[in-house]
Amino acid sequence: MSEPSTLSVEVARTIRRELPGVAEATVATIVAEVPAYAGAYADGMSATIENAVQLALGGFLELATTRGADAADTPIQPALDASYKLGRGEARGGRSMDALLGAFRVGARVAFRGLADQAVAAGLTAAQLARFAELVFAYIDALSAAAVAGHTDERQATGRVRARLLEKLGQRLLAGAPQDELVADAERADWPLPRTLTAVLLPAARVRGALALLDGGTLQPGDDEVSVLLVPDAEGPARAALLRALEGKEAVVGPPRPWWDAAASHRRALRVVELGAVPDGSAPVDTQQRLCELVLRADEDALADLRAAVLAPLDELSEGAREKLTETLRAWLLHHGRREQVAAALFVHPQTVRYRMGQLRELYGDRLEDPRTVLELTLALA
Known part of the structure; x- marks a missing residue:
């Protein structure tokens, strides 16, 4: 007759009584071996960390004493949900998964040692202990996978939200919104304020290739047939670099303007296009080289009368x-x-x-x- 693959109620009860001590030892080792959590522990998160560990250990005991643990309504689901939230929290804090996965590995090692000691004392056989070890590390893998999923989902969601905020900021810049409102929009989008912005008009099909060559803070207010890019700090010597980067992109490049007045750069670029400037497919149209035409044709009727x-x-x-x-x-x-x-x-x-x-x-x-x-x-x- 084969040995049971789950813990008996008596063994589980014995181990459960020791969970607080095992959790305390696990937390202490995590704090000592994973530096990222030492600071968090010192900053008053000790209760949160200890609760997370106890929840994880309790979930494991439920898994070890029940069957069919794959369903979403099983007793381990709260622990998986908690791990998912931990992963999202790491992403919101701008951290990678390295520290959290390191904590899981340390926790698995220490917790297994503590739980195994109690299980052996309660009479587990060698075969049952081997099965017990398999369950521990399979469980840690499940928790880790849940945390990674949470981290990935949060980063994707955060990226989409920030992309929408940046697009809205670009649209409000082109609309000439008040400067104090633009500053608030920039803070919400986590967009560092540049000195200047330069408007660039180019076909939508050329945008992706251009963005790969431009400053990472470049804004893309929309994606119409003729797209607009707002390039930070492209004045002085940086303008020559911008013009070189846009070679072959069929671009029209406005003048640099204070960042909050990007609409003026956009208007200049549009006006040069209205005057018939067409990129020749190689060098971009530099509106700074069209100033005489702009002045002379600012008022066509007046020029005709003159x-x-x-x-x-x-x-x-x-x-x-x-x-x-x-x-x-x-x-x-x-x-x-x-x-x-x-x-x-x-x-x-x-x-x-x-x-x-x-x-x-x-x-x-x-x-x-x-x-x-x-x-x-x-x-x-x-």
Whole structure:
């Protein structure tokens, strides 16, 4: 007749009476051998640790005296639930599972020694003791697995929550929310405040590759067909590095702005796109190189009125003559009146330039020497 695979009620009762002492010895050894828990014990968590150990030991006794322990309603489920919560707690504290799993290993060793002493004293045979050892370490494996599951679930949940908070922060930055509210949002998302943010526009298909090359604090407010990234501290020499990182990403890069004014960088990038800037597939569009265009085309109607006003002296000419003189006037302005350079730019003889400029002086008179007129002509013909 084979020996029973579970503890008798009498043996279990004997062992249970000694559980407080075994638990105390287990806790003391864990604190001594797992440094991470020494500080926790000193900080007033002794009762929590001792209760967790006693719950685990009690769950083991239930397992050792019953069958069918795989169901969720078995007496060991509270111990498994407690281990799951311990794992989640470690994740919330930003710790890995190393310390907790180390505590489980130490606890298994010490608890088995203490429980086995009591079991042998109560009359367990060698075969029953071997089965007893199997149960102890299988039980510790189950507790460890529950803790790992808790740790994994908490990290995944925390990651999803933080990702949503970061996305919301980016959206509120683009919406121009008040600075004090943005600071609070950043604290909730555990996002360190940078000095500046630079808005980058790029196709959604390019986002993943770009993020792999950018600062880890980069925000992604949304995932539309044209996505926005907000890159921290990409001013000064770091801007050149940002532009290099975005080569081949079809990106438009706004100017750096104080982090709380990232919406201004975003508006600038959008405006450059509206003006027809299209990345050529290699170098990104640097909005800092488009400032003249932005200024000149800030008010299209005003620019059209200015052009009509300053070119009015040419209105009575034929279309061909007007085009030639306009072209000559533009080159004369750009080359500061240096006839040889104007001729080279227009691919004409210097005498032709002299002749055309004579015509223009007849039409404009002394106004070609007036700084204000020169400024207006430069803007109109830029």
